Amino acid sequence: MNSTALLFMGPAALLVILFFFVPVVITLGLSLTDAATATGLSNWKWIGLDNYDQIARGSFTMLIIRNTIFYVLVTLAFNVVVGLGIALLSTHVEAKAGGFFRALWLLPRISPSAVYAIMWVWAAAAPPFGIMNDVLSPVGVAPRDWLNTDPWVIVILVNGFVGASLGMLVFTSAINSIPEDLFRAARVDGASAWQIVRRITLPLIRWPVLFVLVYQTMSLMASYEYILLTTNGGPGLYTTEVWSLWAFHTALSNYYGNLEFGLGAAMAAGLVVIGLVVSFTMLRLFRFDELVSDPRVEIT
Amino acid sequence: MTGTTLPAPRAPFRPQTLIPYAVLVLATLPILVLYVWLTYSSFFPRIEGFRPVGPFTLENWRFLWDPGSVDQLRNKPAIIPLTINTFLFAISTSVVVVLISSMAGYALSRLPFPGRRMFLGGVLLLHSFPSVTLLIATFIVLRQLGLYDRLLGVILVKAAFELPFGVWIMKGFFDTVPWELEMAALVDGASRLRTWWRIVMPLVKPGLLALGILTFVQGWNEFILPFVFMPSGSQQTLSTFVRAILGEGRFVDYGLLTAVGLYYVAPVLVLFVVAQDQLMRVYAGGVKG
Numbered sequence: 001m002n003s004t005a006l007l008f009m010g011p012a013a014l015l016v017i018l019f020f021f022v023p024v025v026i027t028l029g030l031s032l033t034d035a036a037t038a039t040g041l042s043n044w045k046w047i048g049l050d051n052y053d054q055i056a057r058g059s060f061t062m063l064i065i066r067n068t069i070f071y072v073l074v075t076l077a078f079n080v081v082v083g084l085g086i087a088l089l090s091t092h093v094e095a096k097a098g099g100f101f102r103a104l105w106l107l108p109r110i111s112p113s114a115v116y117a118i119m120w121v122w123a124a125a126a127p128p129f130g131i132m133n134d135v136l137s138p139v140g141v142a143p144r145d146w147l148n149t150d151p152w153v154i155v156i157l158v159n160g161f162v163g164a165s166l167g168m169l170v171f172t173s174a175i176n177s178i179p180e181d182l183f184r185a186a187r188v189d190g191a192s193a194w195q196i197v198r199r200i201t202l203p204l205i206r207w208p209v210l211f212v213l214v215y216q217t218m219s220l221m222a223s224y225e226y227i228l229l230t231t232n233g234g235p236g237l238y239t240t241e242v243w244s245l246w247a248f249h250t251a252l253s254n255y256y257g258n259l260e261f262g263l264g265a266a267m268a269a270g271l272v273v274i275g276l277v278v279s280f281t282m283l284r285l286f287r288f289d290e291l292v293s294d295p296r297v298e299i300t
Numbered sequence: 301m302t303g304t305t306l307p308a309p310r311a312p313f314r315p316q317t318l319i320p321y322a323v324l325v326l327a328t329l330p331i332l333v334l335y336v337w338l339t340y341s342s343f344f345p346r347i348e349g350f351r352p353v354g355p356f357t358l359e360n361w362r363f364l365w366d367p368g369s370v371d372q373l374r375n376k377p378a379i380i381p382l383t384i385n386t387f388l389f390a391i392s393t394s395v396v397v398v399l400i401s402s403m404a405g406y407a408l409s410r411l412p413f414p415g416r417r418m419f420l421g422g423v424l425l426l427h428s429f430p431s432v433t434l435l436i437a438t439f440i441v442l443r444q445l446g447l448y449d450r451l452l453g454v455i456l457v458k459a460a461f462e463l464p465f466g467v468w469i470m471k472g473f474f475d476t477v478p479w480e481l482e483m484a485a486l487v488d489g490a491s492r493l494r495t496w497w498r499i500v501m502p503l504v505k506p507g508l509l510a511l512g513i514l515t516f517v518q519g520w521n522e523f524i525l526p527f528v529f530m531p532s533g534s535q536q537t538l539s540t541f542v543r544a545i546l547g548e549g550r551f552v553d554y555g556l557l558t559a560v561g562l563y564y565v566a567p568v569l570v571l572f573v574v575a576q577d578q579l580m581r582v583y584a585g586g587v588k589g
Contacts, residue, residue: 002411002413004493005407005411005413007403008403008404008407008411008492008496009413009419011399012400012403012404012467013404015400015459015460015463016426018441018445019434019438019456019457020426020431020460022441023434024437025437026440026441027433027434030436041443082327085323086324086327089320089323089324089327092320093324097321097324101328103572103576104328104331105328107335107569110517110569110579111565111568112521112538112539112564112565113521113523114523114539114540114542114543114546114564115542115562115564118557118558119334119338122341122557123334123337128348129347129349129554131333131349133349134349134350157330215428218428221430222432222433223430223432225523225524229523229546244432244433247433247436252435252439253528261440264436265436268433268434268436272434275429275430276429279428279429283425
């Protein structure tokens with residue numbers, strides 16, 4: 001590598017090595033140790049696959065796997081269906097109005113997660129405070145303390161309203177890149193709005209839809225920020241605990257005071273490996289080669 | 301889509317054309333209600349559902365001018381240093397990401413070097429990789445570097461996590477810059493570094509601005525990293541502060557909480573309105589669910 005390239009690439013390479021490569025290796029290595037607050041970062045020892053064994057035999061493991069699958073599937077469905085709906089509707093109406101609605105849908109994503117979470121926590125509060133009860137009791141839903149009685153509803157709504165904007169943005173730009181002639185021809189032939197969506201729009205945006213499905217599945221599996229801020233896995237023991245939050249609680253933040261880095265790393269290792277495999281597959285799938293072709297202009 | 305398309309004939313008004321608007325309004329209502337409600341809750345002593353109890357008041361906002369009188373804020377860092385911390389964190393992250401991304405983006409756009417393809421592939425891979433899974437190991441790295449519980453450490457981690465996106469976006473911007481000017485400078489004997497800084501960087505200013513604003517907002521909003529890596533009170537940011545008030549149990553002073561929340565989110569909302577075009581331009585690629 002010549003010195004100019006090294007100069008330009010150096011800082012980026014350093015950060016990537018320090019905070020991506022090294023952590024991946026550490027995660028895998030750490031998962032084979034008993035490192036914890038109790039052992040400190042110097043007195044730990046290698047324990048082979050004991051951590052993985054402990055996870056496999058853990059009495060909460062199945063519950064947490066079920067929670068994770070439920071959370072990922074339901075939130076994913078909400079995100080993709082709502083994202084697609086907003087994209088279709090907002091490209092169907094006047095351009096200005098459509099842009100306005102999309103901007104509103106971006107609000108949750110551009111707001112600090114802590115503030116966005118407070119709004120939901122309070123909206124879900126027990127009578128007489130929360131507005132969810134005010135809105136839902138006229139349609140026959142008994143007032144309740146949502147975070148305690150139906151925590152999943154809140155977890156899914158909180159994540160759903162944030163996550164839908166990803167699909168919305170990707171689908172909107174895909175829809176906008178469909179040649180207008182196709183729609184016009186269909187209308188001339190007397191196609192209904194639904195037929196146009198079903199026969200023209202949806203088939204043409206199937207790749208973006210696939211991309212969002214894969215990407216969202218992976219990021220939902222790995223993300224726990226909004227759960228941490230709303231239910232923190234509760235109420236009670238592990239009611240809304242998902243895998244990534246479990247790893248976080250085990251290794252970095254719990255009430256018992258003993259942070260088990262090794263065990264937590266073993267939990268995270270699965271997610272890291274899934275993340276790497278899925279990201280790599282996405283590179284292959286979404287035409288990586290075209291994106292990285294060599295620079296056409298060589299002037300050195 | 302440009303050129304000679306005929307204007308669509310104006311359709312006669314039919315009530316059906318309003319249906320998509322009605323559905324959009326209904327679907328968007330929850331979001332709108334949350335924000336409107338956050339705003340007006342902060343100006344009343346108590347809110348029950350949609351009904352304010354008591355008269356309009358600035359009581360909830362006295363954390364700004366008289367924090368000593370707010371019970372919930374005893375033993376908590378003062379709001380102004382917290383705001384400065386948060387700002388420093390956001391602006392430093394933004395500067396580091398913009399600078400390092402534009403160096404790497406330039407090299408990847410212009411310089412042939414061994415490992416270029418690999419690095420580009422790596423950048424794209426890391427862009428979709430959920431970096432939050434590396435938090436436990438990052439904790440160990442920071443401890444070893446002596447950067448744990450220090451603002452600098454969190455800035456570097458946040459910058460590293462945002463970097464793959466930044467490099468990719470900046471490479472895209474450099475790819476659109478024609479190379480003639482650069483070539484002239486190089487032929488005249490200017491160094492690469494000088495050419496990049498003096499000739500090319502000014503040409504991608506809109507890109508730098510867009511990336512800078514976006515990373516600033518991401519830094520301003522960040523919760524998990526300061527929460528985990530800066531546990532000391534003096535180093536807190538607004539997000540961990542809000543979380544600390546919220547986490548104090550069921551009898552939270554929501555008037556105070558909504559006021560602090562609105563104070564915290566307001567700069568982002570202003571920035572969003574002012575710089576919406578720039579943000580929209582880069583947002584689709586920058587999102588992580």
